[in-house]
Amino acid sequence: MRTVVELPAGQAGDTGAGPLLEVSGLDVTYRTARGLLPAVRDVSFRVERGEVFGLVGESGSGKSSLVTALMRLLPRGSEITADRLEFDGTDLLTMPESRMRRLRGREIGLVPQRPMTSLSPVTPVAAQLRRLTGGEVDDARLHELLTDVGLGGLKARLGDYPFQFSGGQLQRMLIAVAVLAREPSLVLADEPTTTLDATVQAQVLRLLLDLRERLGNTVLLVTHDLGVVAQVCDRVGVMYGGRLVEVAPTRQLFEDPQHPYTRALLAAMPSNQARGERLRPIPGTVSGAQLLPGCPFAPRCDRATALCWEVDPEPTEHAGRTVRCHHPGSPA
């Protein structure tokens, strides 16, 4: 299961100059019945061409909101603001919706979190897959696409409905239309294996990586599974309470975490502890963290001082990565 994929970052698909995705000062706010709810606060990062960028964090930390915002597919009543939101050098924020729509699926592909509900339940899959690829795909090409994602045996069943397939089969179909059919240069994978069986998770992840190797695309992988991050990501961003608290190359992050939350997260991983030793959960909960005026992690942090409660730390360069902490550093 522990198959480490070594891919040279910034090599495959390296056509243009500069990063493929550049985000700076991104805020996502939901308007709810009880007032404004900030989901993503002042997030800045870059995704270089050809790399696999991991985004980790607990549920509710803002990962999915961030990904949905990149596609400009947030529900009504939500607001995106940013100093900079550029894909391949083009500003996504001011882009007219009609152009944004042409970009979706062609330039940026999304692999969704819940494959079981990501196809309409009342239409046969073949018709849907054709529709989802812009109707330009004939039966032969569709079969070719499905064979490429390991579903060659399903040719006779394409008139069936989504509920007649397994989650793994559906996720492969979705990958076929979102990643393979039109080869977008950026693939946003929003916890693509969370709802799948453990044995199928590895296969689906393997498929995404194989396709990436073949097509040379860039992947933004959202996950809460640090094991997956360690295996496949070139760089990682850690989210907490709507903030990106630490961004670092994977190896550095795992070997020498600088933000107290990253350290706590790694300490809570079963594989990082001696057999028989108790797991170390992080005390407290993430709930409400994005509403705090100071550092979102202050209530659960063992290094927190009065300053942390009052002032939200700015991102700073520290030990070769970006950290958002008043007291960063290696464990004492």
Add this chain to the structure above:
Amino acid sequence: MLSYAIRRAGGAAVVLLLVLTMVFLMLHAAPGGPETAYLGNNPTPEKRAAVLAQLGLDRPLWAQYLTFVGSILTLDLGSSLTTGTPVSELLADRMLVTLELGLVAFVVWTAIGMLAGALAAARRGRALDAVVRVGSVVALSVPSFWLGLILVLVFGLYVPGVLPSSGWATWDEGVGEHLRSIVLPAFTLGISAAGVIARTLRTSMIEALDADHVTFGRSLGLNERTILSRIALRNAVIPTVTVIGMMLGTFIGGAVLIENVFNVPGVGQLVVSSFLAHDYPVAIAATVWTAGTFLVATLVVDLLYFAIDPRIRAQFLERSTR
């Protein structure tokens, strides 16, 4: 599909028999009887007994019930106790009127209701949505008999000659006249249903538009038109079909109030006159029609479900192969 239909039809037949039994018992439990129509004021007990014997009403209730069930099974509806006209003849004319009125109101108002609901969902939160939301509440909460009376007043008294406010012109009286006479009763009959349909479809469309598969479709650049008409509507129409089916049943079952307000010679009017006269055979036949249309409508809805929802189809096939 065929065995599914047969199974559903069998269930419907049982329900129909239960309904008929209840109507039979209720008619007999009600004070008075059909004999009063034959007897003048102050009839002698001997005369009353003679009439009852002639009508077969002196026999024990269970014997009358058996005759009644037998006549239903042999489809022999008998004759009116008050006029002697065969019930089948009496019902046939009125069925056609009720059917036509009901179907016209149903088709027109269902189309309007669905269009309004779908557009409101597509323009959620905007002016059109507000208009549909307010309009549908008004449409469904205005009592139809009151609206009918107001329309009779307006078109009969204030602006006479625009539309006939009462009565029913047959096809023989001219196509134009005929169609003009349908307008007001059909309008009044269907308006509340359109309100219900619009609201139901709007709600399920909004729910459908929030579905994961819609987001996934958008993430692949599908345009809103495809999302709305091919995906969201296709999913949202399933819960709406139930409502529409119920409406169909009430529409063609005979609208008692509307037919009486606008003096339309349909089954609804027949129900009232036959019950008032204790005309058992006619009352029973009219009830069979009303209950029957409802059951048929429900059956049609179930079969429609079968056609539009593959999950129901699969469930049924799974059960029948076990």
